[in-house]
Amino acid sequence: MKKKSVLPILSAAFLLTAGCGAQETPPQQNIPDTAEPTAEAEAPTGETAPTEAAEPTEASEEDAVTTGGTPWINSELKENITADMATSPKDDFHLYANKEWILNNDIPDGYSGWSHYQERGYEVKQQCMDLLKDESIEGHDADLIRTYNSLLLDWDARNEKGVSEIQDLYDKILAAESIDDISALMTEKESSEVAYNLFGFYAGTGLNDPETNIVIIYEPSLLLTDSAEYSERSDYGNMYYGYEKDMFVFLAQKMGMSEADAESCFDTAIDLETVMSEKIYSTEDQLNEDYYDKINNEMSYEDVIALAEVFPLDDVLTSAGYKYNGTYLVTRPDYFEMLDSIYTDEHVEEIKDLFLVNYLLGYTRSLDRETYDKANELRSTYFGVNGTLPDEEMAYNQVTSMLPTSMQKVYIAKYGSEEDKKKMEELCQQVIDTYRELLSENEWASDEVREYAIEKLDHITIHAAYPDKFRDTSKLDLTGCSLIEAETKLAWAELDYNISQIGKKVDHEMWAEGFNILDCNAFYSPTENTINMIIGMMGEPFYSSDMSTEELYASIGAFWVGHEVSHAFDSGGAQFDAEGYFRDWWTEEDKAEFDRRVAKMDDYLDGIVAFGDKHFIGGNIDTEMVADMTGLQCALRMASKVDGFDYDRFFTKYAQMNASLGVYSSELSQLMQDEHPLDYSRTNVPVQQFEEFYETYDVQEGDNMYLAPEDRLIIW
16 A cells, blocks of 8 residues: 555544644645655645535624735745845834845755744754664664665665556556446555545544544545635646646656546546535635534444445445444545445546546655656746755655654654753743733633633643654564555555554553654644644754743744643634533633634734735634734733843744745745745734834834734734
8 A cells, every 4th residue: 555545544633733833834835745745745634524614703893903905025935025125123023033034045955945944844854864874773763764764765776666566556447447346446455545535534533532543534635635726726726736737647658648648537537526526625614613513523333334325435444444333523424425426337437537646646756766856847847846855855754754753763862852851841831820820811701711711721731842652663674675665564554553543542642643743843732632842843943941031932932832822722722621622611702702803813814915916814824823922922921020021132033933935836825725824924913912012113103013902913
């Protein structure tokens, strides 16, 4: 089994992990990536489903914020910035604080963006690449990562194999003539990965019981990544269509298909996905507050298989090992009505074409040099990504993607620090204690809701740096494998592990399971009520033992820990209780007031032009913006207790956390597909809300950074 069909399993937190202080991945998160692999490039990061979208709460006329337009330039596009451009903290604070960094930095070859997150990530990456070359390191995990790394870098062997190892299944798909043949492909082990093109399934926690792994059934990812692109294609969709089609045509021709037939095959797959997309939620749908309600459809196995009258749902789940006597969560039950309608002999050719397209595109990173170079060429053509990464960096990215546990264990053995881990835990607790003060003094929430919010805060578990327990990797052995054989073996091992978790209790000691603690990242998990400040972010410029108080409060206090704690009380996290259960703990009046405040924020964000003629989409980014603002609010409370606190140093450091560059495609992707706002707005919008900023820089009415007191957006 190729890894693409198993990666959805790795995204078990696709609906369970809220936000991160930094972006979960760089701004180019959705760009097809041979150089910088991320799970979401091939796995559905929440492309699951519900029913009709609820009407959003609107801000009342007296609440509506009318300030908007184009107050700030998108300084993440470097071409917008020149050395002679005047800057002022009164007009564009992000540009004022970051102009020199922008002018002195460029996006490296092979990347579609660059930021302090990537700078820190690259530092960790360099350390890991050194570890991969260090033959003196002993142990099973070190052997695993070195073996796989060597396979990735052995271009002679990869070139010699070419496409030979993927020919058999390609031919088998091509030979299917009936719907029974399609069913056989999905239920035979050697070809079962094709089933993930029609629907997905994995073991993970649902919404109603955060302690037990159930089976979750969801809709497949799409070639154009967003179902909205199939009804009205945007520039974003056109980029994906061009890249995916050209890449597939190239690969299909290597397999012996004519160019014309390959083009027709791809477009037929798109046509079939157009039908499927009508029952797959768009990105905007997935970011709506009511999304959890819509996907929370628990049922028995008998009820699950009754959803499909024609599609062999029972046979596929049984043969894959996902039949058990327990709870299932089906994110969109009516998806299977649509699947029944297309699962006929009349649609065999379309289904085959969809299988072929996804099958070949799943091997873009694992074949010969010609394929690798072609993928990079097309990334440049369609996404503006210049150059390619060094081979060693490409290989490391693959190693940490396919063997995350082994890579992390080797890294921690070398660079883990119990002292730094303890210091981070103490910093997290300091922020939580301050946050308790904010909640205690909240004036709009009822006593009932305020007291429960404090109870939830007090139940937050702090995870710092790295866990003490990891998954057992001792049975993995890649000796004598080719690259594709190794990846197939790893994919099957991942699948077997996931199946083994069905019905089992969650092991909270293994809190890093399912994500990479070497990323420059942090996150809040609503179903566990945990904040996770991982080792990948614990370095310059975000954290060091000799930081000033102002820098520490701006970075750890506001941007990292304060931000993550705030996710417990944003419009998504606030739907979960202190134990991580999906439960409404709000009074009707308090929820209405909370929604009114968020709607006021959405109204303000909707009015701001992000770049070109494209506005921010408030409903997509309000959870992250709430976390940014409240994290800053928390840090300012901490600052108020420090005599002689240097607010200029504090705000400048806060702005510098967000310094970034991106190509147009990454900016467009983030604007349309990401819950994280563009970085320059993550500086300018939060600081606008607080009087300390106005006093520090003498911001007055008429300045671009000015927001009238009645228009300011304090949520908590």
